[in-house]
Amino acid sequence: MRIVTRGISVEGRSIEAYIRGRSAEPTILILGGMHGDEPKGVYVARRLIAQLDGKPDTGTGSRWVVIPVVNPDGYEQRRRRNVRLVDINRNFPTRSWTEITRRSRMYGGKAPASEPETRAVIKAVTSYRPGLIVTIHSIDRHRHCNNYDGPCKALAQMMRRFNKYPVVSSLGYPTPGSFGTWAGIERHIPTITLELPSHHSPKRCWEDNCLALQACAAPS
Template sequence: MTKWFTFLSTQYSAKFISVGIILVSLVGCSQSIHPVPIAEERVESPGITAHDVRQTAPSKMEFLPISRCCVIGRSVQGRDIYLYLFVHTESFEDSMNLKPNVEKVLILGGTHGNEPTGATTAHRLVAELQKNPHLYVNRYVAVVPEVNPDGLAANSRVNANGVDLNRNLPAANWRLTKRDNAFGGLSPNSEPETQALTKLIERFKPDRILTLHSIAEGRHGNNYDGPAEQLARRLCEKNGYPLLKTMGYPTPGSLGTWAGIERQIPIVTLEFARCRSTERCWTENAQALIEFIQNTDVETCRSEGEKTCSQPSEDTRNKFGR
């Protein structure tokens, strides 16, 4: 029988009870729960390296009342893969379980270790959400800043087994390929990092997924899979990046195929320009990130009673983007 642990903390405010809650299976998560690390805000040079990611990953540990951090798995070399879950609901009772009528958003960074801007941006987002719980009212927001911690430590696209995690998903189009930087493993879902990710998606059941990558200048943009074109277009309006209907090369065993096409979960792959600093990427994309979290386009929200969609105020948008 699957056992579940619930970790709760509350913070009272004038209107809401802010609750940090995480429900994780013993199969998919370490029993040890760590305090939430605070990502430092640091301007980085365009020549950012994976070492910079490890340095900006929080040195100060602080226990905060509106979020929880959990280890959902471990890498090939035994590094923890952290999940941060944020919840802000109108009542304590509503937060005791993952309610089906509340939107669930999943944001991923650091899938490719030689694209560290995705990880540092995800850490920055975690810090902003900790300071601004009003940004995710009536939503669950889950963030995994470092899907591939071994790759980040080694400044390597692949994990410690030499596998491209974004070619290792158990999609129907997975195939055995030559051993290069796009090697998808000896079998689908063979890697511990991929297994942690697929278990998370199957249990959390996100309504949409955003995954942060980087690519050569001029090829950056908002790519999408599944029913996510309109969502990707709204991100284009916020960050000024082009819409990428395809990346121009095959991606067998990718997250976009497995989650977006096969499971019809709207998924956007936000490709930063690799030469740009983390600070610039954050400045360009802060509004796009809040748009993705809040999903304010009423046409993409489910009917009332199925999904809760709230319109952010202009003050909220301005505050987050500073």
């Protein structure tokens, strides 16, 4: 796959996109590691890259753009937020964005899109114009799910056939400045937040989701 640097983190780490396919094809954007303490999402994104790279006949008919580590500084330290203590998943310029206390683990920054990691994702969305986005997180207490924002309930249900996770339209709490709100609700791009079960091993997460992810490809 081709590797393109889409941005540079606060501490100077590159935020890389792995790309397979042509720009004329419908594009699927896969994001991992928006929260640095959710390494299972990074693992699954990297296994997907290896699969797409090693087996050219998988996921054909679509262009794949995979950014396995959106927040490389947080990932390095296994911390949710970036090094300026901003939750990237609350830093998107949604209509609902509001400044909250920096002490919160969901601090959304001083201003919307204040963080280079957020801007790298925005740039990827505006330049690749994906028809579908899957952002991979992990969650505890058996709340794993295929969470959808925007017009993609059917897609979430299709993923459930493979990974057996519940389909939910809301996580049950407000998420101002979240990526799902920005891309799915406000831009109408079908966006799945795939919440992996944090009590499963990385390998199990991949095994349960490899077909769900590959099935996102447009039928060729």
